[in-house]
Amino acid sequence: MEKHHYTQEINITDALMARINELVSHYPADKKKSALLPVLHEVQDAHDNWLSIELQNKVAEILELKPIEVYEVVTFYTMFNQRPVGKYMLEFCQTSPCCQRGVEDLMDYTCQKLNVGIAQPTTDGLFEVRGVECLGACGYAPMLQLGDYYHEHLTKEKIDQLIDDCKAGNITFYDK
Ligand code: FES
Structure with missing residues (x-):
């Protein structure tokens, strides 16, 4: 079956970035990955409740992770949505x-x-x-x-x- 690629406007506002930095600050500087789950929740909430591949890549970039480290978390937990969902x-x-x-x-x-x-x-x-x-x-x-x-x-x-x-x-x- 053909896999549909959904596009999404990425908007990391200053307020969202400040919230991400705050979450990251709870952990040691070399352990940014520990903030991944709460950061994904914040980012998803700010993007109509879903996370495109491009947005997941952006999270990886912000947290200095490999994209696969984000994908494996997003695909594991059902609370993260990988396509547009009903409001x-x-x-x-x-x-x-x-x-x-x-x-x-x-x-x-x-x-x-x-x-x-x-x-x-x-x-x-x-x-x-x-x-x-x-x-x-x-x-x-x-x-x-x-x-x-x-x-x-x-x-x-x-x-x-x-x-x-x-x-x-x-x-x-x-x-x-
Ligand atoms: S069976 Fe536990 S909430 Fe439905």
């Missing part, structure tokens, strides 16, 4: 307790409602549905994560409301 990423927990409480039906319902498959952004770029592993809120199953927030004891009605709130821009989903 509102609905990450449903798909581990057993949430499955036993009907999460798969809710995922089907949400995909049908948004007219998308799993891990496929809506055409307006607003939403994406994903399945993830246990998010540690099993007692509140079924649940999903949106940005920094959990939505628990999900029902179809709660999903309807959540989607309406997102469309209205009426929701806090990141703390910063």
Whole structure:
């Protein structure tokens, strides 16, 4: 299958660079690599929640690493996105307790409602549905994560409301 190459505007602002320098300062000068994970989070947050190869190369340059050292981290952790993603990423927990409480039906319902498959952004770029592993809120199953927030004891009605709130821009989903 042909691999699509997505392009992205890279914008390392002064504020972002200051934040990166601050993160790097937590570690010895010859151990900049230790700052890689938090730096990648900051850079991704500042770039519509994804990291192109070019942006990963830029991070490598800033941290004086080989590009492969950045690629291997980005490809390992599912919280780093390597392509454009929906603004509102609905990450449903798909581990057993949430499955036993009907999460798969809710995922089907949400995909049908948004007219998308799993891990496929809506055409307006607003939403994406994903399945993830246990998010540690099993007692509140079924649940999903949106940005920094959990939505628990999900029902179809709660999903309807959540989607309406997102469309209205009426929701806090990141703390910063
Ligand atoms: S099984 Fe869903 S949060 Fe743990």
